[in-house]
Amino acid sequence: MCDYSGKLVAWMDRELPDNEAADxxxxxxxxxxxxxxxxxxxQVSASFVAYCDAAVGQKTPMPFKRxxxxxxxxxxxxxxxxxxxxxxxxxxxxxxxRSRAAEAAAAVVRETAPRPVKTVHRxxxxxxxxxxxAGWTLAGPAVQIVIPAEAMFPPGAVPxxxxxxxxxxxxxxxxxxxxxxxx
Amino acid sequence: xxxxxxxxxxxxxxxxxxxCEATTLYRELRKPLLRYLVCLGLSSDEAQDVVQDAFLSLxxxxxxxxxxxxxxxxxxRVAHNRARNRQQSYDxxxxxxxxxxxxxxxxAATPEQVVLEKEKFRRLGKAIRLLTxxxxxxxxxxxxxxxxxxxxxxxxxxxSTVADTVDRAIKKxxxxxxx
Numbered sequence: 001m002c003d004y005s006g007k008l009v010a011w012m013d014r015e016l017p018d019n020e021a022a023d024x025x026x027x028x029x030x031x032x033x034x035x036x037x038x039x040x041x042x043q044v045s046a047s048f049v050a051y052c053d054a055a056v057g058q059k060t061p062m063p064f065k066r067x068x069x070x071x072x073x074x075x076x077x078x079x080x081x082x083x084x085x086x087x088x089x090x091x092x093x094x095x096x097x098r099s100r101a102a103e104a105a106a107a108v109v110r111e112t113a114p115r116p117v118k119t120v121h122r123x124x125x126x127x128x129x130x131x132x133x134a135g136w137t138l139a140g141p142a143v144q145i146v147i148p149a150e151a152m153f154p155p156g157a158v159p160x161x162x163x164x165x166x167x168x169x170x171x172x173x174x175x176x177x178x179x180x181x182x183x
Numbered sequence: 184x185x186x187x188x189x190x191x192x193x194x195x196x197x198x199x200x201x202x203c204e205a206t207t208l209y210r211e212l213r214k215p216l217l218r219y220l221v222c223l224g225l226s227s228d229e230a231q232d233v234v235q236d237a238f239l240s241l242x243x244x245x246x247x248x249x250x251x252x253x254x255x256x257x258x259x260r261v262a263h264n265r266a267r268n269r270q271q272s273y274d275x276x277x278x279x280x281x282x283x284x285x286x287x288x289x290x291a292a293t294p295e296q297v298v299l300e301k302e303k304f305r306r307l308g309k310a311i312r313l314l315t316x317x318x319x320x321x322x323x324x325x326x327x328x329x330x331x332x333x334x335x336x337x338x339x340x341x342x343s344t345v346a347d348t349v350d351r352a353i354k355k356x357x358x359x360x361x362x
């Protein structure tokens with residue numbers, strides 16, 4: 001093996017002192033073996049850098065893949081929104097929800113939609129005169145919720161046995177229009 | 184790589200006498216740092232975190248009046264140590280660094296070139312795995328453009344040791360790859 005073989009990589013990297021570098025310069029021009037070695041080392045160095053770049057590129061998410069999914073996800077989202085608008089209201093009207101939670105809530109929540117106010121008072125321990133004085137009528141479906149006074153006021157502030165009725169006005173589109181509290 | 188979108192905003196003008204010089208420093212060193220860290224085995228997100236931490240440390244270092252010479256090796260050393268700490272805290276090993284699926288490489292123009300390139304990377308990957316940790320790190324830092332003196336500062340070894348390590352690593356790769 002040539003005596004200069006131990007200096008070739010450092011010479012390639014320009015890390016040798018000037019006098020040694022000049023010596024290797026002259027030698028490389030005359031030594032075919034060192035010339036071949038330098039070619040090989042440069043090739044390996046370049047391949048190593050390319051390998052690093054490929055490894056980095058492999059670990060980094062490819063942007064075009066993300067862009068490829070954007071229209072697909074958008075289409076799915078739009079389709080889901082359209083389907084929910086078309087089918088959900090119908091299914092709510094046709095299929096009554098019967099669950100334990102709904103049945104338990106039915107004890108305190110009663111749907112009184114377009115019924116007259118009078119029928120509501122038959123079920124509530126509320127004086128008819130007070131309802132008449134309220135001066136409001138139901139324009140649409142309403143939900144009445146009986147709330148014990150103890151739940152709203154501190155103990156002793158209200159006589160025992162008094163309940164409040166919260167009436168929630170429901171618009172045709174199902175949204176809440178107003179809330180009234182009646183003792 | 185996606186490092187282009189690194190959301191790092193630093194008051195660069197404060198930690199350098201010339202803000203243009205500082206911006207140049209950031210632009211010049213961010214990508215090599217990211218590449219070095221990813222090749223060490225960090226994920227892309229982890230590498231971006233470490234680079235951001237390194238530049239914040241640089242900011243504190245310079246604001247507190249630290250020396251401004253060898254900033255490049257200083258940054259690489261901070262990033263290298265942070266990466267080490269992360270990997271030790273996650274109980275991961277550096278043995279996974281520079282792993283590359285050669286089958287995923289398809290940048291060559293013709294099928295023959297694809298096959299040749301895959302085979303070349305497969306052999307190179309096998310040879311890289313045979314290198315010692317120090318040899319791999321020296322080659323990675325060399326591929327990032329650092330001088331032997333700077334590599335020595337990053338890894339805490341002498342310049343002559345770096346020269347020997349790089350020489351040995353290159354010769355191993357050339358021998359294993361039959362170049």
